[in-house]
Amino acid sequence: MTSKQMNPDGEERYATITNNASAIRAICSAVESTLGPKGLDTMLVGPQGDVIITNDGVTILEKMDVTHPAARLLIQVARAQQEQVGDGTTTATVLAGALLNEGVAQVVKGVPAAKVVRGIEQAAALAVESLKRRAIAVEGLDDPLLQRTAYIAGREHGDIARLVIEAAHIAGTDRLRDPAYCFADAVTAHEKAGNEVWPGLLLHKKPMNMQMEIDLEETPVLVLQDALEPDPVDEEALATEAGFRQYMEHKEQFRSNLRKLAELGIGFIAADRGVHQEAEQFFSDLGVMVLQRVSKADLQLICEHTGARPIKRIALHKPKQELQGYFGLAKKVSYDDKLSRIRLIGGTDRPMVTMIVGASTQEVVGERARIAKDAASAVQAAVRGGYLPGGGAVEIAVARELERYRDTVKDMEAFGVEAVIQALRKPLAQIVLNAGFNPLEKVEQAKAAQLVQDTDRVGIDCDTGNLMDCLEAGIVDPALVKVHALKAAAEVAGAILRIHTVIKMRSMAEL
Structure with a gap:
């Protein structure tokens, strides 16, 4: 009681x-x-x-x-x-x-x-x-217990563990120890793919000129943090003779910039905004791959991997020699029609790697990706802290x-x-x-x-x-x-x- x-x-x-x-x-x-x-x-x-x-x-x-x-x-x-x-x-x-x-x-x-x-x-x-x-401490990327780390964190999926370790060798110890680098972000899964380690970037974008077979090697890269179109003119100004003349001057300057890029041998352009239809047709005729509305994260990866320096539209007015200093270099660029992805290998000594995880159906794609990300994160953590x-x-x-x-x-x-x-x-x-x-x-x-x-x-x-x-x-x-x-x-x-x-x-x- x-x-x-x-x-x-x-x-x-x-x-x-x-x-x-x-x-x-x-x-x-x-x-x-x-x-x-x-x-x-x-x-x-x-x-x-x-x-x-x-x-x-x-x-x-x-x-x-x-x-x-x-x-x-x-x-x-x-x-x-x-x-x-x-x-x-x-x-x-x-x-x-x-x-x-x-x-x-x-x-x-x-x-x-x-x-x-x-x-x-x-x-x-x-x-x-x-x-x-x-x-x-991990004794290098060939340490057998590092492979076991990937196997256990990968829920005993041996194929994923092997994929992660192979990718780790490409990324390198220094890259894995970099606090700013997230190894798990290199994982992508697709139900139409087999397991593959790609020594570069896999961009989830389609080129504007889809009708063309584009397979480029050793090509200059331009990253544009702007729209690829003529300089704008106020709508009110277009109603005046001076405004229309300015519009035509901007358009001619834009065409001149396109010709300048062609003369510099540009082969790959990535813009974070839209691309004018005239530029699209111009570069399609030349076999140049053009991507529009690319995310800032992807643009940053492209710059890091190719050595390109991002520019605004106004920088296209610069002289050829000065403009060329902003270009990066891609050893290989192609479009994978099966995966609907852009494959890119950069020309810098900054290694990039993509782990492509295959799955039998759409339903298991997400889970396979989560498993691979866990394994990749565990490997990076072990390299960094034992x-x-x-x-x-x-x-x-x-x-x-x-x-x-x-x-x-x-x-x-x-x-x-x-x-x-x-x-x-x-x-x-x-x-x-x-x-x-x-x-x-x-x-x-x-x-x-x-x-x-x-x-x-x-x-x-x-x-x-x-x-x-x-x-x-x-x-x-x-x-x-x-x-x-x-x-x-x-x-x-x-x-x-x-x-x-x-x-x-x-x-x-x-x-």
């Missing part, structure tokens, strides 16, 4: 935090079953009956119809993980959910939320440093390290440290659960074996349930993926644990 009298007060006191935790648990349950080699797929059904079948964490989370504000915070964690390293969204979500569950359990017991959050922050920082310290034993093994080792630290914490922050310890055991527990084994038993087995052998490499074989050396078995994950996942999980768990009250804001119309 005493407990019945106290429960309403307790429920009211912790209503917000338990409500948020329930929403987080609901979100986590949608992606937990996809973790590990025995993870299953999720079917997403749209309002018009469209269907996506995937086990990609960020896809599941972004496509879900979510209204709860705390749940949306968790989705932002997955999005941040995807933007930063391109892989590990499921791990980040699982860790965040486990951290929050453990933290809420401590708060409901009476531990101040601020103390729990502080302990989580301290423990997470120590865990991140431990992960970085344990990271093993790799760690996978399968949840290294997290168990870090949790053991935090246990020793927790024993030295005399304040109530120890409860927050304990939350991180329990959360770090969650990935292995979920992986073995998805494989059909008892997670409590297997986690303790792995923990005991690591303690006896003083290693962070012992995990669980999901086929047999036996202990195994993850590095010997080639079960590895990029260190950056694990580091960022833990950081993001700790941040969102701390943010949600601090929320005491939720208030709906007035709309802008009411202010």
Whole structure:
């Protein structure tokens, strides 16, 4: 009877935090079953009956119809993980959910939320440093464990893993280590294609002169950040004799510029706006490939790959020698009618690569592309930050390290440290659960074996349930993926644990 009298007060006191935790648990349950080699797929059904079948964490989370504000915070964690390293969204979500569950359990017991959050922050920082310290550097692009990284992140699709590694060799180590370069952006999938690594750009555009067979080699390239048309004249001015004369002068100047480009041997023109029909016909007669309304991102790639310097329309008035200084060089330009894409190989020493992933039907194109992007992101992350034993093994080792630290914490922050310890055991527990084994038993087995052998490499074989050396078995994950996942999980768990009250804001119309 005493407990019945106290429960309403307790429920009211912790209503917000338990409500948020329930929403987080609901979100986590949608992606937990996809973790590990025995993870299953999720079917997403749209309002018009469209269907996506995937086990990609960020896809599941972004496509879900979510209204709860705390749940949306968790989705932002997955999005941040995807933007930063391109892989590990499921791990980040699982860790965040486990951290929050453990933290809420401590708060409901009476531990101040601020103390729990502080302990989580301290423990997470120590865990991140431990992960970085344990990271093993990649020994070149031929490192067998780098290939295993691609294979595991590519959900054991061997053809995609081989494609990604081949493309990595073309991109080169320096390119992969460049923070501004996103290797996953080089992936494209097409149901009419076979797997292929193209050592250049594949532009999703059609040339204006489609009726021509264009296959150019060693040709100058012009990138125009403007429309390829005569200089404009105000409509009001056209009604006057002087305005009409100016219009005719502009048109003649435009024709002169076209002839100038032809005399300079231009073979490929890409403009970010429209192209005048006179220019289209003029260059069609000369066999020059012209693209109009090209995206700024593609124009930037063309400039980078060919060495072209983008210009405005007014720059076409420059003398030949000066104008020629803005040209780039393409070793090869052609139109692939089967893929409806422009193939371009630049003439600079700045390598570009495109991974073309084949698919049997339109329905599986998107999933094949997501798999290849995950594999590419994992390879780039491993090159940049090394790799760690996978399968949840290294997290168990870090949790053991935090246990020793927790024993030295005399304040109530120890409860927050304990939350991180329990959360770090969650990935292995979920992986073995998805494989059909008892997670409590297997986690303790792995923990005991690591303690006896003083290693962070012992995990669980999901086929047999036996202990195994993850590095010997080639079960590895990029260190950056694990580091960022833990950081993001700790941040969102701390943010949600601090929320005491939720208030709906007035709309802008009411202010």
